[in-house]
Amino acid sequence: MAPHSCKSSCQVDATMSKENEDTPNLPNKTSDMNGIDSNGLIDNLSMPWFGMDIGGTLCKLVYFEPKDLSECESSASEVETLRNIRRYLTKNSAYGKTGHRDIHLQMDNVTVKGVSGTLHFIRFPTSEMKNFLDLAKYKGMAKLVTTVCATGGGAYKFEEDFKREVNMKLAKFDEFDSLLKGLQYIDKNNPSECYYWANPTEPSKCFKVNHDFSHPYPFLIVNIGSGVSVLAVYSATNYRRVSGTSIGGGTFLGLCCLLTGCNTFEEAIELAAEGDNTHVDKLVKDIYGGDYQRFGLPGDLVASSFSALCSFGQMNSREKRSKVSRQDLARATLVTITNNIGSIARMCATQEKIDRVVFIGNFLRVNPIAMKLLAYAMDYWSKGTMKALFLEHEGYFGAVGCLLQFHEA
Numbered sequence: 067m068a069p070h071s072c073k074s075s076c077q078v079d080a081t082m083s084k085e086n087e088d089t090p091n092l093p094n095k096t097s098d099m100n101g102i103d104s105n106g107l108i109d110n111l112s113m114p115w116f117g118m119d120i121g122g123t124l125c126k127l128v129y130f131e132p133k134d135l136s137e138c139e140s141s142a143s144e145v146e147t148l149r150n151i152r153r154y155l156t157k158n159s160a161y162g163k164t165g166h167r168d169i170h171l172q173m174d175n176v177t178v179k180g181v182s183g184t185l186h187f188i189r190f191p192t193s194e195m196k197n198f199l200d201l202a203k204y205k206g207m208a209k210l211v212t213t214v215c216a217t218g219g220g221a222y223k224f225e226e227d228f229k230r231e232v233n234m235k236l237a238k239f240d241e242f243d244s245l246l247k248g249l250q251y252i253d254k255n256n257p258s259e260c261y262y263w264a265n266p267t268e269p270s271k272c273f274k275v276n277h278d279f280s281h282p283y284p285f286l287i288v289n290i291g292s293g294v295s296v297l298a299v300y301s302a303t304n305y306r307r308v309s310g311t312s313i314g315g316g317t318f319l320g321l322c323c324l325l326t327g328c329n330t331f332e333e334a335i336e337l338a339a340e341g342d343n344t345h346v347d348k349l350v351k352d353i354y355g356g357d358y359q360r361f362g363l364p365g366d367l368v369a370s371s372f373s374a375l376c377s378f379g380q381m382n383s384r385e386k387r388s389k390v391s392r393q394d395l396a397r398a399t400l401v402t403i404t405n406n407i408g409s410i411a412r413m414c415a416t417q418e419k420i421d422r423v424v425f426i427g428n429f430l431r432v433n434p435i436a437m438k439l440l441a442y443a444m445d446y447w448s449k450g451t452m453k454a455l456f457l458e459h460e461g462y463f464g465a466v467g468c469l470l471q472f473h474e475a
């Protein structure tokens with residue numbers, strides 16, 4: 067969220083600031099109203115309820131909007147302020163230049179701590195944290211909510227900034243505990259949360275199929291954020307982080323920007339959708355002239371990523387390079403990163419003797435190419451014994467999970 071741009075240009079911000087002027091008597095909360103009592107225990111926090119997952123690239127903010135604000139045991143002036151905040155967050159889908167609400171993910175009629183309401187899903191770049199804190203300060207939120215539940219690396223990195231800038235305490239929760247909690251909660255509340263891709267290699271026959279994930283254990287989670295973490299999950303509370311790689315969504319975005327000059331993830335994905343990685347990658351058939359049958363390597367398999375451009379052989383020509391477009395480079399970057407993650411996922415699943423692999427994280431946002439590649443790779447290399455599963459709320463599980471844990475504590 068970019069409060070500066072919002073302040074100057076956005077009608078909503080003007081409304082919000084007026085609303086704040088109309089509600090001057092915000093309570094100055096004392097420690098027993100902060101959500102954490104004098105013994106350091108979390109009490110029955112008044113609304114609003116936020117969960118933040120502050121990741122390496124994106125900050126995910128989940129806002130629980132109660133159906134009936136009076137259910138929340140707040141004072142009259144709090145209720146008014148809460149209404150203003152609710153209006154600001156829920157009447158808009160964009161906040162400043164970089165904040166977005168994913169309306170299509172909104173979950174209505176859910177219950178958190180016995181209160182029914184709606185979950186809203188908002189994201190902004192973590193690099194905009196300073197602007198977000200300025201906005202929170204400007205809106206006077208610090209006077210209302212003095213504790214926010216948070217997870218992800220940024221919950222540690224920005225803890226002091228929250229305290230100093232807006233007098234907000236962060237109630238910190240582990241990112242993988244939160245992720246699992248959120249995943250279980252969302253899957254339970256959204257019947258169409260989990261799906262797989264049928265016929266992933268045949269564009270005309272490829273479609274999403276709903277998957278019943280009500281008996282999920284054991285399963286592998288591959289969380290593709292800035293980096294990648296792989297968790298083996300054996301029950302609701304029993305899991306291990308079995309592996310990880312630094313070559314993740316951040317790598318895709320970083321390399322793509324460097325190679326193509328694009329500036330956003332969306333642009334990178336659009337370029338990739340129009341490109342052809344075989345102009346950049348060296349395939350098995352470029353080396354073997356066809357399949358490498360003895361070890362089951364099909365000719366169309368990438369033998370060596372980006373190798374067509376720089377190694378010796380029939381494609382090592384200036385002419386060849388000059389035919390490579392930005393789109394091809396974006397596609398090759400996407401395929402390289404995705405295939406590598408797929409290989410790691412498969413090895414982990416084999417090692418853990420697990421056949422269901424759930425891919426999540428915002429790298430998969432608006433990214434059917436990567437999802438279909440992963441679906442195909444898992445199926446092909448496991449000879450149909452492993453299944454790639456996907457979840458609609460991709461990158462928001464941590465934020466939801468820490469919100470839930472906060473209210474459970």
Ligand SMILES: Nc1ncnc2c1ncn2[C@@H]1O[C@H](COP(=O)(O)OP(=O)(O)O)[C@@H](O)[C@H]1O
Nearest residue numbers: 121122123124291292315316331427428429461
């Ligand atoms: N609007 C976006 N801006 C930046 N990266 C995005 C965006 N949408 C999707 N992504 C991808 O998602 C990744 C971050 O995923 P996320 O699960 O939020 O991880 P993190 O917690 O590390 O921020 C980025 O590295 C990028 O590949």
Ligand SMILES: CC(C)(COP(=O)(O)O)[C@@H](O)C(=O)NCCC(=O)O
Nearest residue numbers: 121122291292293294295310311312
């Ligand atoms: C450090 C992290 C857990 C942070 O999570 P993220 O913000 O990337 O979602 C993740 O980037 C990661 O697991 N990186 C891979 C480290 C490794 O195993 O090599």
